[in-house]
Amino acid sequence: MIWTELLNxxxxxxxxxxxxxxxxxxxxxxxxxxxxxxxxxGHAAIGVELALAQARAVLDTVHAHPGRAILLLVDTQGQRLRRRDELLGINRYMAHMGLCIELARRRGHRVLGLVYDQALSGGFITSGLIADACDALPEAEIRVMRLPAMARVTKIDESRLAQLAEANPVFAPGVENYVAMGGVRALWRGDLAAHLRAALADTPTTDERARDGASRGGRLLAADVARRVAEA
Known part of the structure; x- marks a missing residue:
């Protein structure tokens, strides 16, 4: 969906x-x-300039409009893969963007993420995933890493990863799998304004993703491990 249609x-x-x-x-x-x-x-690649521009927009809201809810609209192919951005420390710029969102949250701003087109890799982590809650349209495309790239990194044969992806959402791309893992709270179908209204009225104040992942069968151990670490 194009952004103008989404806003309308x-x-x-x-x-x-x-x-x-x-x-x-x-x-x-x-x-x-x-x-x-x-x-x-436009399937934006998040580079130094775009990360700073998003951070600036968040900080301007915190400064000029205390408490105003922030809606993050996500359409990104991830971080920009250029030597210039890597040399400048793109990881720090994206971390800065995430910290600005965290500052807004601590100052009382509700922060919601909505994946309306594409969400990949680090560009998704420091935008939609860092919000109080992240929702998505059912036609959105979400993934962190394609199976061929995952095979190269993990040294596991791609055919084996494909088998694992059939039964385990952690290995599989797709918006439904991110709902199962708790990364995406819900899919918005039909009346988008009604969904946004409900999301604003029920913005979580704690991170519920691990618990949601356990209850939905997508991440069975994360919530329990987190609880045991907190109690240790």
Whole structure:
């Protein structure tokens, strides 16, 4: 789904969002409440400049509009794979973006993520996944690593990984598998404005992903291991 159609389905004509290259930023109104909109489009590769621009948009909201809810719209192919960005320390820039979102959360801003197109790798981790809750459209594409790349990294034969992916969501790409693992809270079908309204009314204050993953059968051990570590 293109971002203009998404915003129209979420807010009708009550939005003031601009597209600056691959950056989306602006505001929108829902039931008389103004939301800050920050996101990406065009399968954006998150490089140094785009990471800083998103961080700036979040910080501007924290500074000028205390408590305003922030909706992160996610469409990214992950971090930009260029030598320049690596030499400049893209990991630090993306970490800075994540820290700005965490600052907003600690200052009382509800932060929601919505994957409306594509979400891959580190670009997803420091945007949608770091939100209080991340939802997705059913047609979205989500993955961290393709099976061929996973085979090269893990030294496990790709055919074996394909077999594992059939029964274990941890090995498999796809938005349904991220719901099963708890990374995505829910899929938004039908009335998107109603889904957003419900998400704003039920924004979690604690990280519930491991618990959701256990209850949905996608990550059976994460919640228990986290509990045991906390109690140790």
């Amino acid at each position: 389905r979420l807010f009708a004509d009550r939005h003031q969002v601009t597209c600056e290259g691959e950056l989306l930023r602006g505001t929108a109104q829902l039931d008389g409440e103004t939301l800050a909109i920050v996101g990406t489009t």
